Amino acid sequence: MDFLNAIVLLLNYIFVPALAYGSQLALGAIFVTLIYGILRFANFATGDMMSFGTMFTILFTWYFQSVGISLGILPTALLAIPFAIIFMVGYMLFIDQFVFKYYRVNKSPPVQLAMVSIGVMFITQAVVRIIIGPSDRRFFDGEKFLIKAGEFKEMTGLNEGLAIKSTQVITIFITLILVTTLFWFLNKTKTGKSMKAYSDNEDLALLSGIDPKKIVMITWIIAGIIATIGGALYGLDKSFKPFTYFNNMLPIFAAAIVGGIGNPFGAFLGGYVIAFSEIFLTYAYKKFFMYILPETMEPDGLVQLLSTDYKFAVSFSILVIVLLYRPSGIFKGKIL
Amino acid sequence: MRKNLNVITAYCIMMGLIILVGIFQSWNIALSIFNLCLISAVMTMGANIQWGYAGLINFGIMGYTALGGLAAVLVSVNPVQEAWSVGGLNILISFFLIIGMVLAVRYVLKNYKKSKIRTYIISTIIILGIILIRFVSEPGIEAIEEVNPAKTGFLGGFGLPIIFSWIVGALFAGGLAFVIGKVALGLRADYLAIATLLISEIVIAIIKHEDWLTRGVKNVIGLKRPAPYEVNLQQTDWFINLVEKFNSGKLNLITDFAERQAALNQLVIEGSSVFVKLCYSGLFLVVVIILLILTQKALYSPWGRMMRAIRDNEEAANAMGKNVVKQHLLIFVLGSAIVGIAGAMLVTQDGLFTPGSYRPMRYTFLIWVMVIVGGSGNNFGAILGGFVVWFLWIEAAPIGLYLVNLTTAGLDDTHFLKVHLIESVPYFRFLMMGIGLLLIMRYRPKGILPEKIEIK
Numbered sequence: 205m206d207f208l209n210a211i212v213l214l215l216n217y218i219f220v221p222a223l224a225y226g227s228q229l230a231l232g233a234i235f236v237t238l239i240y241g242i243l244r245f246a247n248f249a250t251g252d253m254m255s256f257g258t259m260f261t262i263l264f265t266w267y268f269q270s271v272g273i274s275l276g277i278l279p280t281a282l283l284a285i286p287f288a289i290i291f292m293v294g295y296m297l298f299i300d301q302f303v304f305k306y307y308r309v310n311k312s313p314p315v316q317l318a319m320v321s322i323g324v325m326f327i328t329q330a331v332v333r334i335i336i337g338p339s340d341r342r343f344f345d346g347e348k349f350l351i352k353a354g355e356f357k358e359m360t361g362l363n364e365g366l367a368i369k370s371t372q373v374i375t376i377f378i379t380l381i382l383v384t385t386l387f388w389f390l391n392k393t394k395t396g397k398s399m400k401a402y403s404d405n406e407d408l409a410l411l412s413g414i415d416p417k418k419i420v421m422i423t424w425i426i427a428g429i430i431a432t433i434g435g436a437l438y439g440l441d442k443s444f445k446p447f448t449y450f451n452n453m454l455p456i457f458a459a460a461i462v463g464g465i466g467n468p469f470g471a472f473l474g475g476y477v478i479a480f481s482e483i484f485l486t487y488a489y490k491k492f493f494m495y496i497l498p499e500t501m502e503p504d505g506l507v508q509l510l511s512t513d514y515k516f517a518v519s520f521s522i523l524v525i526v527l528l529y530r531p532s533g534i535f536k537g538k539i540l
Numbered sequence: 541m542r543k544n545l546n547v548i549t550a551y552c553i554m555m556g557l558i559i560l561v562g563i564f565q566s567w568n569i570a571l572s573i574f575n576l577c578l579i580s581a582v583m584t585m586g587a588n589i590q591w592g593y594a595g596l597i598n599f600g601i602m603g604y605t606a607l608g609g610l611a612a613v614l615v616s617v618n619p620v621q622e623a624w625s626v627g628g629l630n631i632l633i634s635f636f637l638i639i640g641m642v643l644a645v646r647y648v649l650k651n652y653k654k655s656k657i658r659t660y661i662i663s664t665i666i667i668l669g670i671i672l673i674r675f676v677s678e679p680g681i682e683a684i685e686e687v688n689p690a691k692t693g694f695l696g697g698f699g700l701p702i703i704f705s706w707i708v709g710a711l712f713a714g715g716l717a718f719v720i721g722k723v724a725l726g727l728r729a730d731y732l733a734i735a736t737l738l739i740s741e742i743v744i745a746i747i748k749h750e751d752w753l754t755r756g757v758k759n760v761i762g763l764k765r766p767a768p769y770e771v772n773l774q775q776t777d778w779f780i781n782l783v784e785k786f787n788s789g790k791l792n793l794i795t796d797f798a799e800r801q802a803a804l805n806q807l808v809i810e811g812s813s814v815f816v817k818l819c820y821s822g823l824f825l826v827v828v829i830i831l832l833i834l835t836q837k838a839l840y841s842p843w844g845r846m847m848r849a850i851r852d853n854e855e856a857a858n859a860m861g862k863n864v865v866k867q868h869l870l871i872f873v874l875g876s877a878i879v880g881i882a883g884a885m886l887v888t889q890d891g892l893f894t895p896g897s898y899r900p901m902r903y904t905f906l907i908w909v910m911v912i913v914g915g916s917g918n919n920f921g922a923i924l925g926g927f928v929v930w931f932l933w934i935e936a937a938p939i940g941l942y943l944v945n946l947t948t949a950g951l952d953d954t955h956f957l958k959v960h961l962i963e964s965v966p967y968f969r970f971l972m973m974g975i976g977l978l979l980i981m982r983y984r985p986k987g988i989l990p991e992k993i994e995i996k
Binding site: 314318327454511524527 | 597723724727729730731733734735737738739741742745746748749901905908909912961963964967968969970971973974975977978981982985
């Protein structure tokens with residue numbers, strides 16, 4: 205019984221939250237990696253582009269709520285996402301046309317493109333803050349919990365409760381669908397394959413008749429879809445605040461690089477690697493050991509490897525270690 | 541003279557703008573903008589050395605700034621005797637343990653060949669070391685943080701004049717840059733940018749949460765000053781006489797004695813804060829000029845030529861027998877040390893250390909905008925960039941407000957769009973920075989004052 209309690213404890217505080225957080229990071233990391241692989245620059249506007257998409261999701265959610273449309277137990281935001289994607293993709297293509305295209309055509313070094321993306325970051329941040337303001341927004345509605353801690357206790361008779369938020373399940377579910385579709389698209393369809401070819405060797409791809417304009421446009425469209433969904437899921441699960449989104453750029457970059465930048469599958473797994481290690485290393489295991497160890501050996505302290513303040517620092521340290529020993533990432537990406 | 545005409549014009553326009561702020565807003569605001577412009581100029585010089593001279597991207601500016609600020613605290617605050625007596629020993633032992641650990645790792649690295657066993661040994665040393673250090677330091681840290689937590693709760697510093705911290709800050713930042721450089725240099729440019737950005741976040745996390753060293757988010761306030769205090773100035777005779785002399789024309793118009801005294805008092809209060817700011821401006825100006833002379837000399841020395849050769853073609857420079865790795869490390873350390881000076885100057889001017897205020901937007905990306913806008917590779921350009929961008933950053937809100945009022949003039953004052961836009965005026969600065977950066981990168985990619993190399 206104690207053993208089961210310990211397992212439930214870990215599930216509740218580590219596994220479920222890490223899986224949800226990891227999915228959100230994974231989507232961001234795929235966004236970074238796609239842009240890196242095909243457009244060949246590190247996009248510092250990642251976090252802010254995600255917040256831009258989320259902003260439209262929120263605006264549409266508010267609109268739907270005001271006219272009384274809802275999805276019942278599911279959050280209304282799910283209905284708003286497709287409309288937000290349209291605006292987001294439009295914005296992405298607009299930015300590409302007026303900002304990035306010039307440097308791509310001139311074959312500028314990637315550093316210059318990264319600098320330009322900082323300019324885009326400033327502008328996007330300003331636009332988001334001017335339209336929706338810098339404050340914290342919650343736009344979740346519908347049923348909050350799939351399983352409540354109390355219900356779970358009653359159901360199983362255990363001491364520890366397992367609470368599963370519906371947003372966590374939605375996040376994991378949508379991520380899986382989205383990522384499977386994406387991999388199917390990249391590996392099986394002709395367009396996907398030509399994207400891969402373009403990413404591997406631009407000149408050869410051009411020789412074999414692949415249209416770079418089309419590839420770039422499709423990349424931005426896919427990236428826009430992923431960024432909007434990733435951002436909206438994060439906002440649903442936690443809350444929407446432009447500053448938090450900007451900060452999320454850092455673990456997202458870490459995830460993309462740890463997984464091997466330019467490699468979408470690596471980015472997907474990298475998100476989970478970062479999320480799990482952040483939560484594993486900063487969780488206080490005292491209660492866990494109280495369950496599995498005999499009473500005489502109970503620990504005095506919190507048995508916490510690192511204080512929760514260092515959550516971000518954990519992912520960055522992993523990144524540094526990966527950089528040192530395997531610069532191409534865990535799953536071979538491009539060597540930078 | 542002719543050649544430098546554009547430099548002189550650009551600086552004259554900039555000074556003119558600041559003087560205009562002085563006339564139309566107040567001299568106090570103008571001087572505080574000027575001081576921060578000078579500090580920004582020091583930061584941009586540091587970044588410019590790395591980016592303009594050597595082509596290294598350093599997005600860790602925030603980390604070095606914070607370390608410089610930490611140096612200001614550690615140098616100037618008086619030591620907290622009680623905290624030292626309860627926990628100082630533990631901290632010192634942990635400090636030596638860290639040194640021992642580093643030495644042990646170095647020893648293993650040097651004396652054994654690369655193998656799996658070596659990697660395991662090193663990781664065992666590090667893990668054991670961390671556990672041991674935590675075991676030793678934890679009671680000490682707890683004891684220190686319990687000493688009068690509302691006021692101290694940290695070890696304090698050395699109680700020296702705060703000016704010394706400018707040098708110590710440079711040493712701190714340089715030391716950190718050495719470690720980072722050893723780890724991260726050699727990565728490709730945009731990778732280096734991400735790595736340094738993340739490492740600077742780690743530095744901030746440590747400064748924010750190690751309360752025994754920095755008081756963390758509780759902030760350190762009331763640091764010593766290299767300049768006189770306003771309150772003291774307002775009571776010194778020579779200062780009151782000086783203010784009287786300066787404003788004699790205005791004061792003579794007032795005939796009533798009591799009224800005249802009141803007006804004088806008001807002027808003295810205003811004058812004192814202007815005077816203090818002028819003191820800071822003088823100090824900062826000295827630093828900027830010294831750094832400018834040194835960096836200019838370096839740029840036109842054989843060393844500067846070598847750095848440009850390395851920047852423009854690493855392989856060729858390598859083939860000519862230049863040690864690229866070593867020079868990269870050197871310039872990384874030098875540039876970061878300059879940023880460290882700026883960090884210490886900033887805390888000195890504010891008189892307080894607030895770890896929570898270090899954000900990448902303000903301390904990394906904005907500085908980069910300054911470097912790019914001003915002109916990378918040109919020290920005068922970098923300084924000008926610091927001035928222009930900081931000036932716009934501060935004055936963006938008034939300009940934005942003016943524009944909003946202009947464009948929505950036809951709307952009613954309570955119209956929701958107008959109210960909303962006026963509320964979001966502070967964010968126009970981001971918009972302005974972004975558009976400015978994009979325009980400069982597109983139409984003048986070398987900056988306002990581009991790099992000009994004269995071969996003498």
